[in-house]
Amino acid sequence: MKALAKLKAEPGIWMTDAPIPEIGHNDVLIKIHRTAICGTDMHIYQWDEWSQKTVPVPMVTGHEYAGEVVAIGQEVSGYQIGDRVSGEGHVTCGHCRNCRAGRTHLCRNSVGVGVNRPGAFAEYMTLPAFNLFKLPDEIPFELAAIFDPFGNAVHTALSFDVVGEDVLITGAGPIGIMAAAVVRHIGARHVVITDVNDYRLALAEKMGATRTVNVSREHLQDVMADLNMSEGFDVVLEMSGVPSAVSEMLDVINHGGKIAMLGIPPEEMAIDWTKVIFKGLTIKGIYGREMFETWYKMASLIQSGLDLNPIITHRFKIDDFEQGFEVMGSGQSGKVILDWT
Numbered sequence: 117m118k119a120l121a122k123l124k125a126e127p128g129i130w131m132t133d134a135p136i137p138e139i140g141h142n143d144v145l146i147k148i149h150r151t152a153i154c155g156t157d158m159h160i161y162q163w164d165e166w167s168q169k170t171v172p173v174p175m176v177t178g179h180e181y182a183g184e185v186v187a188i189g190q191e192v193s194g195y196q197i198g199d200r201v202s203g204e205g206h207v208t209c210g211h212c213r214n215c216r217a218g219r220t221h222l223c224r225n226s227v228g229v230g231v232n233r234p235g236a237f238a239e240y241m242t243l244p245a246f247n248l249f250k251l252p253d254e255i256p257f258e259l260a261a262i263f264d265p266f267g268n269a270v271h272t273a274l275s276f277d278v279v280g281e282d283v284l285i286t287g288a289g290p291i292g293i294m295a296a297a298v299v300r301h302i303g304a305r306h307v308v309i310t311d312v313n314d315y316r317l318a319l320a321e322k323m324g325a326t327r328t329v330n331v332s333r334e335h336l337q338d339v340m341a342d343l344n345m346s347e348g349f350d351v352v353l354e355m356s357g358v359p360s361a362v363s364e365m366l367d368v369i370n371h372g373g374k375i376a377m378l379g380i381p382p383e384e385m386a387i388d389w390t391k392v393i394f395k396g397l398t399i400k401g402i403y404g405r406e407m408f409e410t411w412y413k414m415a416s417l418i419q420s421g422l423d424l425n426p427i428i429t430h431r432f433k434i435d436d437f438e439q440g441f442e443v444m445g446s447g448q449s450g451k452v453i454l455d456w457t
């Protein structure tokens with residue numbers, strides 16, 4: 117089968133011929149229809165420090181996907197050949213305390229599809245049946261292929277009550293933009309989103325942000341004055357991983373505010389803890405998606421009218437994957453879809 121793999125410990129990704137993987141008793145074999153390129157795939161492509169420490173070579177990468185079940189392990193029940201699926205990219209251990217308590221998203225031994233085990237940039241992939249999410253008929257493969265990052269957005273956006281609240285989202289990457297769409301859809305009042313990239317801010321505005329702020333030109337304090345927000349934001353979703361965005365956010369959040377942190381800072385990051393203390397803030401770290409509550413919420417949000425389509429800005433046939441990686445790396449895109457059919 118065709119597979120896109122990290123074959124060498126240097127920048128790049130290569131199309132290769134790999135054997136169709138064999139399934140274990142508890143696995144299914146998925147024929148991949150669509151995949152999407154994640155920021156993580158870009159890090160692995162560029163072969164940054166994190167990738168060098170984390171990803172064994174050779175490795176088939178990719179973890180944003182949707183496809184159909186074409187083979188089923190003998191212990192698997194509840195699925196049929198032909199089922200349309202996406203699936204959770206964190207494969208959990210099942211025996212740690214959190215797994216046994218049903219809090220599998222907090223598994224301390226989770227293994228990443230396309231990072232630590234063969235991924236979805238291939239014509240076929242195996243996955244434990246536990247990880248599958250069966251797709252409602254009305255959700256097309258290309259939308260389901262971005263359920264992994266959409267799930268990051270939904271998990272973060274639903275971490276605190278945002279109904280009627282003023283929400284700040286720092287970072288209008290694909291995940292920040294989808295989070296803006298979600299909080300707007302479920303009834304936030306002001307949805308202010310920051311970035312330094314005008315292309316992405318324009319996309320955020322199209323998808324539900326009520327105010328976009330290019331922090332290289334505008335100050336958040338001025339925007340708040342414009343919006344008559346005298347006290348500050350009630351909820352902040354940190355989706356940039358950029359230290360200056362984090363310190364600014366601590367200035368503009370109201371007392372008693374809630375912060376959900378998704379963005380991953382490149383290195384250890386200092387903040388002014390006195391603001392956390394004297395403002396009585398609550399900070400929650402977010403990793404991945406809740407299994408599988410976030411997945412049900414994603415499907416239901418789309419079924420209740422949330423339009424995610426604008427976030428998909430580019431589509432390529434798999435043989436043109438280099439173009440896909442190029443666009444994704446340019447910053448002038450939302451999600452980029454690769455078609456394996």
Ligand code: NAD
Pocket residue numbers: 154155265268286287288289290291292310311312313316331355356357358360361377378379380381402403404
């Ligand atoms: P992304 O890199 O596309 O988005 C980050 C955005 O932040 C970019 O658009 C960038 O221009 C913007 N930015 C740069 N400087 C800024 C500033 N000063 N203020 C505001 N924004 C600024 O990434 P993404 O795929 O949308 O993911 C968002 C973040 O979440 C990344 O840090 C990613 O590593 C992280 N992430 C975390 C998890 C998790 O499970 N915790 C999962 C996926 C991604």
Ligand code: ZN
Pocket residue numbers: 208209210211212213214215222223224225226
């Ligand atoms: Zn576990």
